[in-house]
Amino acid sequence: MSNDPVDQTIFAILASTSRQRSSAGLLIDSIRSFGGGLSRCPIWLFETNPQRTSCSSGEGAGVRVLPLTVPEIVKHYWFASKVYACAQAEEMAGAEVRSLIWLSSDCLIIKPPILFDLGSSFDVAVRPVHIRNIGLLATEPLDGYWKKVYEIAGVNDVEAAVESFVDSQHIRAYFNSHALAVNPSKRLFRQWFECFRALVCDLEFQSSYCQDDLHQIFLHQAILSALITTTTDSARTCTLPPDYSYPYNLHGSIPLDRRASALNDSVCITYEDRSLDPGVVDDISIHEPLRSWLSARTCQIQLDG
Secondary structure: OOHHHHHEEEEEEEOOOOHHHHHHHHHHHHHHOOOHHOOOOOOEEOOOOOOOOOOOOOHOOEEEEEEOOOOOOOOOOHHHHHHHHHHHHHHOOOOOOEEEEEOOOOOEEOOOOEEEEEEEOOOOEEEOOOOOOOOOOOOOOOOOOOHHHHHHHOOEEEEEEEOOOOOOOOOOOOOOOOOOEOOHHHHHHHHHHHOOOHHHOOOHHHOOOOOHHHHHOHHHHHHHHHHHHHOOOHHHHHEEOOOOOOEEEHHHHHOOOOOOOOOHHHHEEOOOOOOOOOOOOOOOEEOHHHHHHHHHHHHHHHOOO
16 A cells, blocks of 8 residues: 555545535645645545536546535435535545545635544544534533434443633533544444434434524534544544634634634634635734735635626
């Protein structure tokens, strides 16, 4: 087996709308521009509504555009396409792939994301959640929602805990899913989809503990967290540092001692619907060469839009 991470690593991204396709194009360009040793890795762009990609990198530059047909039984549900895309990417990954890197389209690579290269040391690389949200305090008893999530993962409860990055809550293990890497041979993403489908189709669960929007929106993330905690040895789980998946979308809420002073300080950010146009951004510094790079690309996106 080759030791070159380019031969062992694949990036996977999902785009379902024209806006997400534009964001995916920016993300792909950032991987190619700032990805360092991972900049030449194959990129799989899954599209639920396929059309000519807006990615300036194009399919001829190691980017495969893959139509994604989400099973009817779950396609109506929050983030079903994301969970299914991850499972499909994992199924497609060959035996030589050690790192399958999932990035939401609203992420941006700013420095070489070397910790996404799992090599032989880790099976998962992931960040704790940014805010507690539906997470349970480590000292709280289980509620019906998390009891069912753990049940589908095959356990009664978990002892592992993390600290949410923005609001500093000590909670049962609960991980962010904007940007993470898995070893596809461990079948984590395929288990994720199977458990997700089971709970989406559990009408009693959906009409009781999962009837509100918040618990539905983050069901995919709760299930993934439970599976990471229960199926992966903690010694083989890399807890990524705060400069991975730095939540620029929550920048104003981050305590000053944790807040980045410049976008350039991060390896990977998530920005959701916030502008990255240096001419608009006024709450964080953007230094060269990132500033000029973003100016050119956000201007082009505005023209294309």
